[in-house]
Amino acid sequence: MDPRSEVLLRQADLFGGPTLFAGLPDDDLLGRLPEACGWTWHAGDQARLAERFAGRCQFGVTPPEGAFRAAVLFLPKSRELTGYLLAALAARLPGGDLYLVGEKRAGVESAAKQLRAFGPPRKLDSARHCQLWQVRIEQAPAEPNLEALARRYELTLADGPLQVVSLPGVFAHGRLDRGTALLLEHLDGLPTGHLLDFGCGAGVLGALLKRRYPQSRVSLLDVDAFALASSRLTLAANGLDAEVLAGDGIAAAPKGLTAILSNPPFHEGVHTDYQASEDLLRQAAGHLVTSGELRLVANNFLRYPPLIEEYLGPCQTLAERDGFRIYRASRA
Structure with missing residues (x-):
């Protein structure tokens, strides 16, 4: 199990309802959270997740349609990509919770500052050399235009x-x-x-x-x-x-x-x-x-x-x- 997933499962009660995991690893996270779905932009992860969890993960550059109560972004390498992904997820979460999880050495604490665009961020957990952050989306932003970026x-x-x-x-x-x-x-x-x-x-x-x-x-x-x-x-x-x-x-x-x-x-x-x-x-x-x-x-x-x-x-x-x-x- 990926250490970032292990941190999420320490707070599993937060993700018991319909939750979208964006950029998720190809581990057993979806198996442990049966109401969750995934969104990935990595073709290999998509193939492996689709084989194990048919119909529960989507590949592409925009979030899947659906009524999600919460969304979790696994921190990517690029700061600009992080900004787009957070905005794209926040646009689908009026009144919902947006989470960011990542390794400390990947810069998750610094990246958490990007959550301020949507409200005051809170650090919920720190373990396995990872951190989990959360922000409540009181007012959802407009859907970002990827091509404009x-x-x-x-x-x-x-x-x-x-x-x-x-x-x-x-x-x-x-x-x-x-x-x-x-x-x-x-x-x-x-x-x-x-x-x-x-x-x-x-x-x-x-x-x-x-x-x-x-x-x-x-x-x-x-x-x-x-x-x-x-x-x-x-x-x-x-x-x-x-x-x-x-x-x-x-x-x-x-x-x-x-x-x-x-x-x-x-x-x-x-x-x-x-x-x-x-x-x-x-x-x-x-x-x-x-x-x-x-x-x-x-x-x-x-x-x-x-x-x-x-x-x-x-x-x-x-x-x-x-x-x-x-x-x-x-x-x-």
């Missing part, structure tokens, strides 16, 4: 400007990170066919691929609903059409790909997690056609070449700059 910027590229739309919580929100910038310079000579942007974020790579290879089928895959929504906005802003897929890791990718391109994630919340990136390297061959190519950017301290060569084939370094390297390998 987007950051929009333009990339000046050799083949013309590219518009990027980034929503709160998305990797490198409102800016182009150095790794992706380097990868964008090394997209020539890709095999035509079905191209995948793995871990698409705001959709920068996938949009450029579709523009540069218009005859190819392009898919964008991410685990995060806010990233997927950002990618759709980025594609639309550039008049492009591509497939946007929700899935937890490379196992969710289509088969028969001619190329996989990625700035693969290795951070999740306050914890460092390399699993999605390492799974990509181990399983890419199973999703590529013969001679299909993997091309990715990574911090140069990450020892990816041995994994690439073990599971795919000879690894070539195409470029190195600012602490990043571009690796290329083809399936034999």
Whole structure:
């Protein structure tokens, strides 16, 4: 059981009625609170929760419809995303209670100050290195406009400007990170066919691929609903059409790909997690056609070449700059 859930269950009498848990972990919390429902923006958590608690959890960027007496937000990493989520939940809770739970090292005490927008917050519990806060929503705010919170910027590229739309919580929100910038310079000579942007974020790579290879089928895959929504906005802003897929890791990718391109994630919340990136390297061959190519950017301290060569084939370094390297390998 996640320690944040353990703290909530110490106060289980507060959540005995219809309660919405937002950003909940894939543990047994819903099993312990039979009237509760979940809302998640993590495709992997959604799949696991749906398997165990069918119909009781929703995936997306807006809260599910329903009459909830209370809502609990599990603190996300991004302060801007926290602000949106609290407002979205408060808008559905006139006269109800809004709770915030999170780890101390994730900054829950500081984040609790954001509850002041809705009333005086109270700390209810502190245990398992976590805290639980509460505020009563006396007057519900208007439903927040998520798209209005987007950051929009333009990339000046050799083949013309590219518009990027980034929503709160998305990797490198409102800016182009150095790794992706380097990868964008090394997209020539890709095999035509079905191209995948793995871990698409705001959709920068996938949009450029579709523009540069218009005859190819392009898919964008991410685990995060806010990233997927950002990618759709980025594609639309550039008049492009591509497939946007929700899935937890490379196992969710289509088969028969001619190329996989990625700035693969290795951070999740306050914890460092390399699993999605390492799974990509181990399983890419199973999703590529013969001679299909993997091309990715990574911090140069990450020892990816041995994994690439073990599971795919000879690894070539195409470029190195600012602490990043571009690796290329083809399936034999």
